[in-house]
Amino acid sequence: MKKMTAGIIGGTHGMGRWMTGLLRAQGLAVSVAGRATKTTAVDLAGRCDVVVVAVPIAATAGVIREVGPRVKPGRLLMDLTSLKTEPVALMLSHSEADVVGCHPLFGPSVSDPAGHSVVLCRGRGENGYALMKAVFEKAGYRVLETTPRRHDKMMSVVQALNHFNTIVLGMAVAEAGIPFPELQPFSTPIFTTKMEIVRKVFTDTPGLYADILAGNPHTKKILASYARVAQKIRARADARDTAGLTRAMEDAAKTLF
Template identity: 50%
Template sequence: MNNISVGIIGGTRGMGSWLAGLMQKENTTVHICGRKTPLGIKDIAKLCHVIVVAVPIAATNEVIKQVGPLLDEDKLLMDLTSLKKEPVEMMLAHTRAEVIGCHPLFGPQMQDFSGQNIILCPARGTKWLTWIKELFQNNTYNVFETDPAHHDKMMAIVQVLNHLHTISLGMTIAATQTPPEELDRFSTPALRAKIEIVKKVFTESPELYADIITRNPDTAKIIALYEKTLADIRALAQSGDATKLKDALEKTAKKLF
C-alpha cells in the first residue's frame, strides 16, 4: 500500500512516539496529536487512513468514543493499550472502520527494540492486517496473533503477577523500615538488580502499573493463586525442614524449565 498516512493520538511521547518513529523510518506520513498539539482528534481523523490510539489506559475509552464515529469503513482504527478485551470491544462498538488491537510487549525507553514481541488482535477486516504485520516484521519484531481474552489472560501472568510480585517486594522492604543506605551497604548483586526493577515500577509510571493490575479481568484469579502459593511457601518455610522446601523447588523447576 502506498501513500498511507497514519495519525497517532498520544504520539507526543511514550509508545505513540515509538510508533511514530517506526512509521517515519518506513517513509509513512505521520501526524500526531496530544491534548495541546495544533492538530486535534478531528483533524487527525480527517487526514489519515490509519488512526492509532496510544493514550493512557484511563483515557482510552473516551478517545475511542470520540474518534471511532469519524472514521469510514475503509480506514483502520488500532490501539496500543496494554489490555485488549475492553479497548477492542470499545473500538468495535464505536466505529465502522477495520479494527486491530495491538500490544507491543516492551516500553518506549528501550535502546534497541530488535527481536521484541508484538501481539495483534485482529477484530474486524483483513485489508490492513498484512500491512501492519509486515511493517513490524520487516523491522525485526516478532508478531503473534491472538484474541483479546487470551491476551488478557496471558497478561495476568506476564504483567499482573510479575508487577504484583515487584510491588510486594518494594512494600515489604519499606515495611521493615530499613534505611536505604543500610540496605545498600548489605546488598548483593541479585537484590540490587531487583531494587532497580522496584524503582522503575514505583517511580517511572505508577499510574500505568496500577491500571494494568486493576483493570485486567483475571486479576482476582491470579491474586488468589499468588496468596495460596505464599501460604504454601510459608508452611514449608516454617516447617523447619529444608528438604521439604528443596523438594518443592525441584518439583516446580521440572514444570518451569
C-alpha cells in the same frame, strides 16, 4: 502515489512517540495529537488512513468512543494498550473501520527490535492487519498473533502477577524499617536486579503498572492463587521445613523449565 497518512493520538509521549518514529521511518506521513498540540484526536480520526490510540489505559475507552465513529470504513483504527479484550470490543462497536488491537511487549526505551515482540489481535478487516504486520516485521520486531482473550490471559501472568510481585517486594522492603541506603551496600546481585525493577515500576510510570494490574480481567483469580502459594511457602519457612521448601521449588521447576 500519495503517501499513506497516520495519526497518533497520544503521540507525544511513551509508546505513542515510539510508534510515531516507527511509522515515519517506513515512509508514512505521521501527524500527532497530544494534550499540548493544536491538532486534536478528532482532526486525525477524520482524515488519516491509520489512526492509532496511544493514550493511557484509563483514557482509552473515552478516546475510542470519541474518535471511533469518525474513522471511515476501509481505514484502520488500532490501539496500543497492555490490555486487549475491552479496547478491541470498544473499537469494533464504535467504528466501522478496520480494527487491530496491538500490544508491544516492551517499553518506549527499547532501541533495538531484536528479541522484542509485538502482539496483534485481529478485530475486523484483512488490509489493516496485513499492513501493521508488515510494518512491525519490516522494523525487525517479532509479530505474535492471538485473540484479545488469550492475550489478556497471558498478560495476567506476564504483567499482572509479575508487577504485583514487584510492588509487594518494594513495599515490604520499604516497611522493613532499614533505610535503603543502609541496605544497599549489603546487596547481592539478585537483590540489586530486583530493586532496579522496583525502581523502574515505582518511579517511571507507576500509574501504568497500576492500570495493568487493576484492569486485567483475570487479575482477581491470579492474585488469589498467588496468596494461596504465598501462604503455603510462608508456613513452610516458619516451620523451618527446608526439605519441603526445596521439594516445592524442584517440583515447580519441573513444570516450568
